[in-house]
Amino acid sequence: MSRANIATVNGERYEVLRLLGKGKGGYSFLVRSVAHPSMEYVIKQFHRDPRRHHLYEDTLQSEIRCYRRLRELGIRLPAMLDVDIDAQRILKEYIDGPTVYELVRSGGMKDDYVAQIRDMAKRLTSHRIAIDYFPTNFVVDNELIYYIDFECEDYTAERSFERRGEPFWARTEAFLAYEAELLLHASPIPETA
Template identity: 45%
Template sequence: MQEKTIAVNDKSFLIISLLGKGKGGYSYLVSDVTKRYVLKQIHHEPCAYYQFGNKIEAEINDYNKLNKIGIRIPTMLDVDIKNERILKEYIEGDTIYDLVLSDKMQSDFLEQAHEMCHLLYEANTNIDYFPTNFIVQNEKLFYIDFECNEYMDEWNFENWGIKYWSKTPEFLQYIKEHS
């Protein structure tokens, strides 16, 4: 069987696995033999509930904004504008989604989410609070997506995100629809 590789600015990486598909791209766990990374390949598949502009430009701008705000995110290591690929630090750990699913969610992770919200709301910003976008590594919460938007009450953590951070009817319905 031939190993699959993918390049970022002419540097090849071995694809280990597909981590997930989001509104804007596919994320892969990749390796350069010495270290693991996440490679996001932008896609242009339609999304009925979200409007995109230039996705690669938005990723770069959102990354810079979240860094400036002080949100714990993976480091963006390289961007291949031509092929619409982003190489970022791999944060190993369980997602909040997996922790909720396995009844291992801790109140400290919610407290850390609220601390992030405090910084974000002061900067008039929301992020995508869906629990697959958060990983816990060494008891610290990381937002592993770079998507952020102008703050709206409807999409803040307290009104939308929190509905998926425990086994709520919304969380259970999501599992039912995506299993």
């Protein structure tokens, strides 16, 4: 992002409020429109990741294709509002709610959320599509689950919800091990003077 915590998307200016998360393809930031300060959005800034199997220049185009494909299947997603090809940024709707990961951690998960993801996974599997089922990629708003990442891939059994998602959609051993790993590698909080 640019100096003074301002990011632009096709010339429109946005104040960067905070980092929401880092994924395989980029960083997501909560931003506020400079022209309309009451409006909050998400900017996804793509980055070069040597672990990715496709070229950096294709990552943004791949995300656009996946977004269209998932939308056609009726998967609940935030709206893609703008794309800045030169800056490698996507502006999307901000869905204000807890992630499924936060709900699992706090004990706020509901059976209905799991039923919704199973329904979504069944629909995607029937079209031979897999998404990133990790619970940080899902937000709950008005009791509905939204997939906030636009990434998708060809379906394989290894990429299924049962393999990649389900072990982390409850306080399982896998979830607790992941939590412990996060705590182990967390940066210490700096002391203030």
